[in-house]
Amino acid sequence: MSEYIAHEHDVLIIGAGGAGLRAAIEVSAAGGKVAVISKSLLGKAHTVMAEGGVAAAMGNVDDRDSWRVHFADTMRGGQYLSNWRMAEVHAKEAPARVRELEAWGALFDRTSDGRILQRNFGGHRYPRLAHVGDRTGLEMIRTLQDHGIHLGLDVFMEHTVVTLLKDGERIAGAFGYDRERGRFHLFRAKAVVLATGGIGRAYKITSNSWEYTGDGHSLAYHAGAALMDMEFVQFHPTGMIWPPSVRGILVTEGVRGEGGVLRNRNGERFMFKDIPPLYANQTADTEEEGWRYTQGDKNAKRPPELLTRDHVARCIRHEVREGRGSPHGGVFLDIAWIKERLPNAAEYIKKKLPSMYHQFKQLADIDITQEPMEVGPTTHYMMGGVKVDADSEMSDVAGLFAAGECAAGLHGANRLGGNSLSDLLVFGKRAGEYATAYAKENSLGAVNTDELESAEKWALQPFERKGSDNPYAVQHALQDVMQERVGIVRQEQEMLQALERIRELKAASDRVSVDGNREYNAGWHTALDLHSLLTVSEIVTRAALERKESRGAHFRDDFPAKDEQYGGCNVVVRKGAGGEMHLTREPIPPMRDDLQQIVQEMK
């Protein structure tokens, strides 16, 4: 007989990052009873780490900006695979969502006339990112958290959901455990919102934390929802690479936005060598022009360092492969050089990029105001996720919603920096709103106790097994395969080998055993997370095999060009009736005429 603690809510939100908290606030404001669950403590989700800013076309710095330009930039960045309706909604609603944060206490940096200041970022035509130095995510999550706690949310910190529950075709709740004591919990709810973030832990070099094991993706998939665009994993061009223990930690794009440049070992600005046609007429012709752009000259075009992340990451990889890399296998990112242009450069850098200054000083003994940093690509963001309705964020499963990094649609083949924080706000709010509406129209679904029992049994198996497989070792082995075989540059043979290895590791994960008891047992938690990590790794690999072309973040050595056959469709993955992975290419519905016109105008 299974033992668990039962809870009942109108809406259950899985995830307490920006998307989850924004959704919870919305439910609460509409009078719904809401629970928020998170694997970590409140305020520690990934959102806290975001640095550069939140994109919203407020036009405070350059009044030529508007939702239309933001829309066109997002579509171009996503290589036209984005759900155009989501890109439209996002561009239109982001400014209101950012202003709302200010009304809740967020304090953004200001323009000289006292409005919210906006900065340049890769792929955004005008200065568009509202920011607080380089700790925008902290400001955002703290504002949401502090606003939310006064609204009567039930917060379950350090609780992990292991399975979703359904009543026939609709959602009925979720089942999980608390980390502190290892007790099981049943969360019944009329509607469930997934806001679990990304999958970065599937890779060895990553800017992501232990939490990013793709739980939401895997939960949704196993519950029968469709996932989309899973081949698109964003490798951020600038992660720390030295010393080894900090490998992967993010170096914000803000460094390049403030004038930082990329150089190879010969001191060459190699980004000028390869400028994609889609961006040719938006990119600076000279170094001089690029510098003027970063200093706010409205007539200058942006430097090639601010091209989209996929492109910059590949250029860096190329330099390293050609033997022009830095001593530890990356390239140089130099912001110190601006002292040639600015009288008080060191002070300026410390003020604009305080946490980068701190991070390099403390972790790498490097003073970024004096010397260049060494950087290389790091796994950063998952564009793919749960396929949702653009307006309501509901998935294919009735009553199951998704928002934030775990949902797909807005970013297509490549996300622009700053478009994630705005994504969380815009679609977090909508998910909360529509989940509340769904909860009002539906009663609680029935829960099948057999299902709970088998979930519990499954979760406790690692204690009973006496096998020799160690959960950490399995995780590390998986990270190695994904890094090596399904990374920045992909190829059929390698990915087939990866699938084979994933199959072996799945078998190993069924054998892992853990020591100790159920109280705050990191080994046990790691063992359970393997299930999602392996599920999403397999999905990413299969989707990447399916897309036989190169586009955005997905680059195939064996198909290095774009192929229009694939340009008009998303790869969608569903769980088949027999438990097998079922992939389809689904055509993107034709774009509304007015939106198409915007795209044409802004080409």
Next chain:
Amino acid sequence: MATATFRIWRGEKGQGKFQDYTSEVSAGMVVLDAVHQIQAEQAGDLAVRWNCKAGKCGSCSAEINRMPKLMCMTRLNTLPLERPVTVEPMKAFPHMRDLVTDVSWNYGLKKRIPKFQPRQPDASDGTWRIAQEDVERVQEFRKCIECFLCQDVCHVLRDHHMHEQFIGPRFLVYAAALEMHPLDVGDRVESLRKDFGIGLCNITKCCTKVCPENITITDNAIVPLKERVVDRFFDPLSNLFRVFSNSKT
């Protein structure tokens, strides 16, 4: 490769003991790397909190060689490795397991502090105009990553266990961020004295010394708040002034 010994507190609910683990150390490693290495190879069930590994989330607080610190920002080359490095949980909160403590008291406190209350918007579109310098004054406080190391080191909480009477430095910083917020019109001065125990702080500055975000907790947050309390409650002139102007000091 070089090795070092890590003397890690193992146990549950305050019961426990130090256990020694020897681990390889390499260039640039921080204490959290060593703890993870030990977890992966020797002590699979070792309980530890972390998220960002870059000093941004405030999860990995512990006492390293008796000093309250973030494990992810403490480089091994700053520690004497010829002796064992001790790693223990924070002491001002109830112990859960190994390096993990129950910090929920902190989360409960925040709810008690009256929330942000903005003045009427300045512009017809519902937005405000704020000068950068006014923003900067409070941004220092808003850098707080809620690591609770300052709470851990404050003797009022750590040694005197006055968790009922005193909200501790973290929440004085929080109250200061609200009180000095350029848009806020709320008033927390009376609660600071009556409910939050600001008088219990005797300005030892231990909190400021451990803050990984370098927030000048005592001088910039606590002292000005104390002044507000003094002005309000012990200075008859300003009291009178307040009655007439009914404004926030």
